[in-house]
Amino acid sequence: MKITRDEARRIAELAHLAFDDESLDRMAAEMTEILGYIDQLRDAAGGGGAPEDPTPLRADVVRPGVDRDAVERNAPAWRDGHFLVPKVIE
Amino acid sequence: MNVSECLAAIDRLNPKLNAFLRVNTAANGKPIAIKDNIVTTEMPTTCASRILSGFTSPYDATAITRLRKSGYAIVGKTNLDEFAMGSSTEHSAFGPTRNPWDTTRVAGGSSGGSAAAVAARMVPAALGSETGGSVRQPAALCGVVGLKPTYGRISRWGLVAFASSLDQIGIVTKTARECAELLGIIAGHDPLDSTSSAEPVDDYTADVERGAKGLRFGVVREAVEKLEGDVRVNFDDALRVLRKGGAIVEDASVPAIVYAIAIYYIVANAEASANLARFDGVRYGRRSDHSRTVRDMYFASRGEGFGPEVKRRIMLGTFALSSGYYEAYYGRAQAVRAKLRSDFATAFERFDFLLTPTTPEPAFKIGAKTGDPLSMYLSDIFTAPANLVGIPAIAVPSGFSPEGLPLSLQIMAPHFRERALFRAAAAFERETEYWKREPRNVEC
Numbered sequence: 001m002k003i004t005r006d007e008a009r010r011i012a013e014l015a016h017l018a019f020d021d022e023s024l025d026r027m028a029a030e031m032t033e034i035l036g037y038i039d040q041l042r043d044a045a046g047g048g049g050a051p052e053d054p055t056p057l058r059a060d061v062v063r064p065g066v067d068r069d070a071v072e073r074n075a076p077a078w079r080d081g082h083f084l085v086p087k088v089i090e
Numbered sequence: 091m092n093v094s095e096c097l098a099a100i101d102r103l104n105p106k107l108n109a110f111l112r113v114n115t116a117a118n119g120k121p122i123a124i125k126d127n128i129v130t131t132e133m134p135t136t137c138a139s140r141i142l143s144g145f146t147s148p149y150d151a152t153a154i155t156r157l158r159k160s161g162y163a164i165v166g167k168t169n170l171d172e173f174a175m176g177s178s179t180e181h182s183a184f185g186p187t188r189n190p191w192d193t194t195r196v197a198g199g200s201s202g203g204s205a206a207a208v209a210a211r212m213v214p215a216a217l218g219s220e221t222g223g224s225v226r227q228p229a230a231l232c233g234v235v236g237l238k239p240t241y242g243r244i245s246r247w248g249l250v251a252f253a254s255s256l257d258q259i260g261i262v263t264k265t266a267r268e269c270a271e272l273l274g275i276i277a278g279h280d281p282l283d284s285t286s287s288a289e290p291v292d293d294y295t296a297d298v299e300r301g302a303k304g305l306r307f308g309v310v311r312e313a314v315e316k317l318e319g320d321v322r323v324n325f326d327d328a329l330r331v332l333r334k335g336g337a338i339v340e341d342a343s344v345p346a347i348v349y350a351i352a353i354y355y356i357v358a359n360a361e362a363s364a365n366l367a368r369f370d371g372v373r374y375g376r377r378s379d380h381s382r383t384v385r386d387m388y389f390a391s392r393g394e395g396f397g398p399e400v401k402r403r404i405m406l407g408t409f410a411l412s413s414g415y416y417e418a419y420y421g422r423a424q425a426v427r428a429k430l431r432s433d434f435a436t437a438f439e440r441f442d443f444l445l446t447p448t449t450p451e452p453a454f455k456i457g458a459k460t461g462d463p464l465s466m467y468l469s470d471i472f473t474a475p476a477n478l479v480g481i482p483a484i485a486v487p488s489g490f491s492p493e494g495l496p497l498s499l500q501i502m503a504p505h506f507r508e509r510a511l512f513r514a515a516a517a518f519e520r521e522t523e524y525w526k527r528e529p530r531n532v533e534c
Contacts, residue, residue, distance in 0.1 A: 003409070011408050011412065015363060015405060016367070019401075027405055031402070033464055034355065037464055038352045038356060038423075040352055041422045044426045046425025046429050047425050049428055055285050056288075058281055070148030074144070074145055074148070075374065076371060077377070083373055086381055088383070
């Protein structure tokens with residue numbers, strides 16, 4: 001599977017990652033090499049065995065959340081109990 | 091070792107090894123070191139990433155809470171590959187950890203700081219984390235014991251998520267008995283982690299003196315047939331030691347094991363791409379100053395905050411889950427993973443344990459693999475299968491290469507058979523006593 005620069009750019013958009021052109025080209029080449037190795041799975045036998053048990057769900061009960069002051073101390077920008085972010089609508 | 095002995099050793103050795111990212115001089119209790127992707131309230135948690143700069147967790151991981159209740163004190167947080175993604179600790183934003191046996195070589199990874207800290211006797215024990223071998227591989231390269239317990243044996247609450255179907259907290263110690271004692275403290279169900287198991291916590295030290303007589307070990311043929319050089323000689327020696335102790339050692343077959351790394355780098359990266367979406371500069375950690383809109387801020391914060399290996403994995407994982415490729419990559423990987431699980435189950439019908447070396451080679455030179463991601467990934471070729479299948483596995487020192495680098499035997503057991511695993515590991519240790527040797531180079 002060859003990853004082109006355009007394909008790498010499309011994936012970077014999905015992943016919310018900023019790259020310059022040079023890094024994007026390097027990334028595309030590395031991904032191509034790694035996916036070349038992974039392509040051996042195409043011919044591998046699959047399936048078999050018992051299905052895995054599903055993850056048990058816990059009871060839906062209210063419990064205390066994280067302390068709000070501690071959340072504020074970690075926030076890059078905060079005002080009146082809210083996280084501040086740059087404008088959302090362009 | 092008490093806390094002040096640990097602090098003195100860290101003071102003396104850490105400038106050479108870079109095993110600790112932070113030290114708590116106020117620690118008071120039985121000393122232990124913690125990999126810096128397990129959250130603690132008294133010290134920041136960085137995951138060795140710039141994107142978490144300034145972050146201190148408002149709560150403790152469940153494993154930490156349990157350690158504190160048993161009188162343990164955290165003497166420091168140890169270095170790792172950024173977000174536990176790597177096999178050498180070179181992908182840390184704070185520089186590589188060096189191997190105590192040869193400081194020009196890597197300590198392994200991603201729990202390289204924890205392994206080097208125990209190997210250099212800076213602490214008696216440390217917690218690490220495993221996704222594809224991140225405790226066993228550095229333990230092997232540093233000549234100490236490393237355990238990956240059964241998936242769900244230890245709560246993952248407070249372990250920063252990398253790949254949730256594979257992640258598990260692990261333990262690094264000098265001996266199997268110390269490892270068993272610690273597992274007994276931190277194992278058990280936790281309502282905060284639905285994937286933690288309700289299976290009762292065993293008495294893990296109960297059988298450590300019983301020896302290997304009569305135990306059945308299977309040598310995984312597909313994994314070892316291409317072994318060569320020092321690792322081959324050492325592995326064959328290890329089999330002889332087990333046989334001498336009265337164990338039955340025979341050929342076993344796990345055909346799908348040859349696909350483990352290919353499966354792993356799809357499944358782990360797919361899960362990572364989802365788990366790491368939370369680091370966006372909004373609620374904690376680093377936020378880029380170079381953005382006009384919130385969308386720009388996501389791209390810039392993540393672009394500036396994550397290192398190259400983390401970006402590579404997010405990209406691969408996003409690709410494997412993207413429309414048009416999902417079935418061909420993620421779907422295919424999960425199908426072959428099911429086959430691997432079934433192959434292991436079949437092999438365990440005949441054997442109590444399965445054996446491979448822990449790593450395909452001893453510690454490599456710093457910088458030797460950083461330009462070649464695929465060759466770095468293949469460092470986990472023997473360890474990743476246990477994560478994909480969810481079984482427990484332990485790395486035990488098995489001797490030294492001619493240049494004096496540690497080598498290691500990996501013992502794998504069926505789900506929740508940790509007690510038996512410690513019995514086998516302790517029996518091997520008693521015959522060999524490699525754990526008594528200490529690295530000297532670091533003092534030069």
